[in-house]
Amino acid sequence: MDRRHFSTVDSLTHLWTTLGLPPKALGSVRLPDADALGLPSSFKIGNLAQSSIALTALLAALIHTSQRHRGAENGNDGDDDEDNDTAVPTVTVPLHHAVVEFRSERFHTIAGSHPGGGRPHSAVGGLHRTSDGWVRVHDIFPHHRARALEVLGCSADADREAVAAAIGRWRCVDLENTALEAGAVVAALRSYEQWDVLPHAKAIRDFPIQIREIGSDDDGLAAGRGDGSLGGWQERKSQQNSGDNSSAKALHGVRVLEMSRVIAAPVAGRTLAAHGADVLWVTSPGLPDLPVIDRDTARGKRTASLDLDLDTDAKADNPSHASARARGNHESDSASDKEILLSLADDADVFLQGYRPGSLAGRGLSIDALIARRRQKGIRRGIVCANLSAYGADGPWRARRGFDSLVQTCSGMNVSEAEHFSSARDDAGSTDGSAAPHNAGGVGTSGAGSAARPMPCQALDHASGYFLAAGIMAALYRQSQPGCSGYSYEVSVSLAGTMKYLRSLGQYPGNTGFQCDDYATMQDVPAEYLEERMSGFGLLKAVKHSATIDGVPVGWDIMPNPLGSDEPRWL
Template identity: 50%
Template sequence: MDRTSYGPSDVTEEIWTGLGLPSEALSRVQLEGDSGPALPSSFRLGVLAQSSIALSALAAAQIHALHNDVQVPRVEVPLQHAVIEFKSERFYTIDGQLPPAKPNAIGGLHRTADRFIRVHDSFPNHSNGMLELVGLPLGSTREQLADRIAKWRSLELEDAATVKGKLAAYALRSYNEWDNLPQAKAIADFPISVQPIFSEGTKGFPDHMPTGATGCLKGLRVVEMSRVIAAPLCGKTLAAHGADVIWVTSPSLPDLPQIDREFGRGKRTVQLDIRKSADKAKLLELIKDCDVFIQGYRPGSLAQNGLSPEELGKVNPNIVIANMSAFGPNGPWAGQRGFDSLVQTCSGMNVSEAEHAGEGEPARPLPCQALDHVSGYLLATGVIAALYRRVVSGGAWRVDVSLAGTMKYLRSLGQYPGSQGFQCKDHKKQADVPIEYLETRETGFGRMLAVKHSAKISGCEVGWSVMPKPLGSDSAEWS
């Protein structure tokens, strides 16, 4: 679909009405600014940054209005604040210090025998697994890995690492190469899917969501099982509107200080190993009494442990299950791992961005993790839309958002001609951020200076009351 004429209000209206939410609420959102470049990119990142944040906030405001029988409060999302928040993980400090750089990073774009491939290395199992695959000892450098990768053909390495293996690496493709893949054709044109699981659930709001609260989602119980950015951002967004979010992580995966501090805002943190019967039982107890379950692991991995949507619906017939994936629930790549940078690489975005910049690069990444951020806000919007349906109609609901689906939507908005999109101001460090967009709070790691949420809802509190702390600091029980 061609959306090249769309501005932020058009995107907001299309997705809002596509989710079946009350159209009269659209008059309550204010989106100042224009559709010109807001971040240095050929893609219309500002349009999607402002509209995706606005959608999640307007959905929260709609729930507040329904719950309290009042008019939907006004929602405002300033464009500059929105694009700054899209880089929030790059702008926080703790006790004046930036998060530590990842030691011995080996990931990124590597030249192969025929083209390029991007390697993901956030977790040790990915980086160590890639070294093992190419025959290198643990602790080898990026340069040593580059020498080995240069002997592989990119599609052969992608197949060995990602399709047949348990790693995450994708070959650099052009738009034309991506468009000819069966997976490209399997991705829906609308970026959020909301589908019923069961119809037996109870209508109305749960008793633990009080009326009259200043937080739009106050009392909403959310269990989140995810890492990195996109799905954690969904939980963080729900928490900004008052939800009680319990972030469940695995003790077998390490802390990621570069991003866990930022996306841990608003959440209590519990560590459970679902391979152990006692820990799985604790998780199911949380799920039995929750309203929303967010998961961002490889599709099918939780189902292998008895946590499929159908099984969770039997545990909790009123649940909303939110799934974040790389490539969506359909197509031959539906079960594959993937991350923002990898979807940019394999879908043609990086090649097109480089061509527009005109500086002779084989590939240029976006100036922020835009697919992650948009997808996180869209998943939060889908969750609240499903909650709206649960209140009105009852039942359990499933919400699906994918990085590739977000990519497809962003691409449909068109690109600025030539290098025009790169001729705008960028914010590269915390000192570039206007002070009114920052807040200082005490955390379990020290004093944190970070970007505030950019959405404002008239008469309602927006922000985080729970601050980051070491993983596993809280007990597995509802407040």
């Protein structure tokens, strides 16, 4: 779909109505500074940030209003649901606050210092020249770094020059494919023209949020249609304490079981927590702590550690595996931990996960398995299962590992961004995201004349997180309709799908999109966008949520703590 003409309001309207939500609620949205430049980029990051965050906040407001209306049904004046939609409280999302929140992992400090300060420059990660082009290597996890070094035939202590020399002997696509087979994470740098001819590019769906209802006769997994009575999160929300700030939030009573790492899926959980959901973030002691990211995305969540043996390679490379277990109060083996997790899923309203498609199915955590287990236990309530993947559930790349920076690299975004940045003509460059010649000149990774330039933030990660949260809330809203408490839904979002959506919005001509504030450092962020709270690591200063809802509290009541600090149970 060609969305080049979309304003930010158009984008929000398109997302909202395509999800089948009541159009009248859109009148409650305020978007200060909409359509101004957000961050320096040829891509319309401001449009994406403001519309995706507003989408989640408006959904939260809609659910809040809908539940409040139903709670007072016996004493109302006969207004129907359509009239009730007009009473959705005002939602406000300022543009500049939204784009700052799209960089939130960069703008937080613990006791005055960023958790990533002083880290040595990686010898492996980043952009490297090959014999015929470029590749980007991702090495945020130690086991990914180790696999990349093995593929390259480099020692564990190899410096960047040695790694560059080894990569320089490879053809870019050959290295990408060999790394895939070895469990490393590498992407070849492509132009739009090179990406668009790939079968997987054609397999990516046009709309970034996919919602599938589970339980129809066609699925053969009757989840139960419900009898119209309240259950699960709706019942818990109806019992809210009027004097409790957290219980007054829009998603109070919603239980979210989150299994995720890095940015996108954690942002989804963080967003649900900002609106009052009880988010229990379950991590594996086999995976390392990521302080640069986790201190930001863990806000609003309790954290429990369960040994599910999710990544044997990661566990082998993580010497803190045993000690990670000791950080929490819970002690048991992986077999009992699996049963604990399944029991948590039985009582969850939302299961949110960010692992590759199919990777959790063998552990009884597919949506079909979770629904079948509920049927066996006589649980009539439905569940919302939300999946975040790199490349989507369809196409030949569906099982590939991937991250924001790699999707930008392989899809042509980095090449196009570099070409726009280096353009000397304000009226030049592609404005529709169409194919452009690959710039083979230049040897840098950013700046005029370079082969590739990343976007100024992890826009695919953040937008995908908000899209996933929106899909979850849209499913909860459908589930909350009379007689629908037994419905289950599968919500799917991918970084590649978000990439395709952002590209469909078009690009600013030439280098005009770069002529705005960068918010390069935390000192550039307006004080009103920040908050200070005590965390389990010390005083945390971080970006506040950019959305507000009139008369409804929004924000995080729980600050980050060490992984595994909480018991694996629901409040």
